[in-house]
Amino acid sequence: MTIKKLSVQNRELLYYDWIPERFDSIILAIQGLGACADRWTWMAEYLSAKGIAVIALELDGFGESPGMPGYVKNFDVWVNQLGLMHEHLKSVYPGKKIILLGESLGAMIVTRYLESADADKAVLLSPAFVEGKVFSLADKMKAGLGILFNPKLHITLPYKHRDFCNSAEGLNYLARSKRELTRVTAKLSLAMMLLQGALKKDIANIRTPVFALQAGKDRLVNNDATKNVIDRIPSLARYKRYEDAYHSLCIDANRETVFADIAEFSGT
Template sequence: MKNQLQTVSLVVTLLSLVGCASLPNVPARDGGAQTSATQGHELLEGARGTHLFQQWWRPEGQPPRAVVVVVHGLKDHGSRYEELARRLVAKNFAVYAMDLRGHAHSEGPRVDVGTFDDYIEDLGAVLERVREREPGLPVFLFGHSMGGMIVTRYTLEHSAQLAGLITHAPALKVDAPGIQVASVKFISALSPNAGLFQPNLDDYSRDPQVVSATKADPLIYQSAAPVHTASELLRAIERTDARMEDITLPVLILHGTADKLTSAEGSKELYRRARSTDKTLKLYPGLFHDLVHEPEKETVLTDITAWLEARAPGATTSAK
C-alpha cells in the first residue's frame, strides 16, 4: 500500500472519531436484465450469509477452453473489467467477475469487511459456483490491487484447485512508517467505522476520462473506506509476506513503475520469492495503478491474453 493511508496526527484523529456514523448497509441488487445468452449475472451466498453479485461473459457457439475469475480492488467493481473479459472471450475463455461484499451490487456495509478471511470465503463460494457452471475447466485467478491480495491469499490455501494466478498492481507491501501502521490498527480497534482509508482516484490512471468516469460512477462508494478495512488489509499483507515462498503455480505479476497506490516492490518481492518454476514479472515504465485502464492498456491486455493463451488447453505457443 502506498500513500493510501492519510497521514494525520494520532491525537487529532482520535478526537475526530467521537460520534462517527455507521456505514450505509446496502442490500444486494440483481444488476438488471441480462443482455444476451453469452452474458449473465446472479446473486449467490458468501461468508456470513452475505449475498454477492457476480457476472460472466462466455464464448458463443463453442465450449470455453478455460475460466478466468476476476477480483477487483477498492474504488472498483466487476463491470469495469468488461473490456478485458471481451478480449478473453474472443480467445475462447469464459470470464467471471464478482463484486466484493460492500461494493457495487453486492450486499453489506459499504467497503467494509468483518475479517479479511471473509473475502477469501466469498471467493471460494464464487469458485464453487463457477465449477458448477464450467465443470472440468482449468481456472485462473486475476486480482487487482486489494483484489490482488485476495487472490494471492486464496492461492496460498487452495493452489491445487487453480491453473494459474495473475496479480495486477497487487497490494502486497506496506510502504508507510511503522508508527503509522500501528496507529491505523489502534484507531481501528477504537472506532472501526472511521472513514480514513481514501485512495486518490487521480492516481488510478493517467487517462483523465477514466478518472472522471470513476469519480462519477454510482457503483463506486466515493466516501472514505472505514479504517477497519485498512487494518484488515495490513494484517493480510503481513500474513502473506511470511508465505510468499509457498506460491508454486504459474504466476503473472503486473505493476506500473509510477504506481502511487500500491508498491511495485511488493510485486518484485513476490517474483523473487515465489517457488513457481513458471513465473513472469512485467513492470510497465511510467504507468499508474489501474493498468488495464491506462492509455497503454492495449499492451497490458495483450500481455495478459498471451500469457493465458500459452497456459490454457489448446495452447499453440510455448510458456515463457
C-alpha cells in the same frame, strides 16, 4: 449491465459475467480497494471476444454488495468468497481452465487463497504487497483509534483519480461511477494490513503458475519492495513491468497491451 446473484453453501455471491459462445478458459477477476466489479468491463469485453470467459466477483464491502459500504469483518471473508466461486466454477464448467486474476487488493486476495489452494493459473496486476507512502500519520492514528473504539468509523482514502490511471477513458469512468468508494472503515483498513502481513509469511507455499504485472509509475504501491515479495513466489512463471503505466492497469492508457499479455498467458 445487471449484476447477478448466486447462492453457494448458504452464501450469496454477486458477480458480473461475460460468457462467449465457445470458450476453454475462465478468468475469475477480483477488484482492488474501493473498486466495484464492473471496472473489469473493458478487460472482459476484450478477452471474451477472444474466447475467454470472464466472471467478476463483487467483494463484500464494495460495489453493489449488501451491508455497510467499506466494511468487512476480516480478510478471511474475501478469501472465502473467492474460494466459493472458484469451487462453483470448477463444478459447473468441468474441464475448463480457470485463471484467478486480481488487481491491487484483489491480487493480495488471490495470493492468500493460493497459499492453501491450487488453480490452473493466476494473474496478479499491481499487487499491493507493500504500500507506498500514501497514508499520513494522522490517517494511521485515526484508523488505529477507530479499530479500538469504533471499527465502523469511515476513513477517506488518500487517493486522487489521477493516482489510478492516466487514461481519459479511465478517468471519465472513475468520475462517473457512483459505486467506487472514496472511504472505507477502520475495520477494513485493519483487514487489509493483516492480509499484507499474512500472505508474506506463507507465499512460498504457492504452486500455481503466476504471471505478475507491475506499473512503472505506480503511486500507490512501493514497487521495489513489492517486487521483492513477488520474487519469493516459487511458481512465478512470468513477470512484466509496464514502465509508463499507472496503478490500475485494467483502465489505464495501455490497457489493451496488458489484456493481450493476459490472453497470451491464459493460453490463447
